[in-house]
Amino acid sequence: MQRLGTLLALGGGWSPPEPNEAAFVPSAEDVLRITAIHDPPYLIITRQSDGSYEYSGYLHDLWEIIARELDLRYRTVPLLDGGYGSVDQNGTWSGLVGELAYGRADLALTWVHFRQDRASVVDYIDAVPVDQDQYTFYLAKGTAAAPQLSPAMFSSLLQPLHWHVWWTVAASLLVISAALRLAYRHDPCPRRRA
Incomplete structure (x- = not known):
């Protein structure tokens, strides 16, 4: 500080001047x-x-x-x-x-x-963030265009990936959890368990 x-x-501050370069004060x-x-x-x-x-x-x-x-x-x-x-x-x-x-x-x-x-030609002073973006959609209150919450809406979150991908992700998580449980059970240095 x-x-x-x-x-x-x-x-971090600005870059220090080169040894043969005088600093601007x-x-x-x-x-x-x-x-x-x-x-x-x-x-x-x-x-x-x-x-x-x-x-x-x-x-x-x-x-x-x-x-x-x-x-x-x-x-x-x-x-x-x-x-x-x-x-x-x-x-x-x-x-x-x-x-x-x-x-x-x-x-x-x-x-x-x-x-x-x-x-390559200018120095950026970026030690402090100046802006934060937030993108939001707004609808008039009570409009019929507002989407209603439904199971179909939640299932649409899964649609960007094919069902084969989702099964692969689920199987990978299952294999990883089983491997971690097995590694914990056969730990050569057992820790004190409460």
Whole structure:
């Protein structure tokens, strides 16, 4: 554990710098360049009437807390026509990954799935999970479309596998339980049995 301001870092941290590489320690004059795309509910970019941008959303709120606690100064630049980033046929990167890879940004404020090609040009900070997905189906209350519980519904759970597979699974469990019982009964070092 390491204390950073009033934050407590748990688990693995960022990769240590190479022996011949100086570690970046931001000073009060440094301003981090942050790039972001409109990606609700994580990050919402709203253009104001004066041409400026307003940021909100889950990741923005989290970043605000981190920046305040670590006393970081930053400037957010929206990437309005880019996505997460991919490599083109000619080997150049686009989107948020391209902004990071070519040094136009220090940090991308987004969630993005780990991909090996992206990891070759950017560092992922993944010590803390940010999101958890849960997929749910909803129906209107009292609708006739709601399935009724029945034996046929429960038997449908067995349908993805052929009946030969289910018999093989049952037989395997029976053989394993018999082997364990036999091994326990003929244990050369009998334990105290209650």
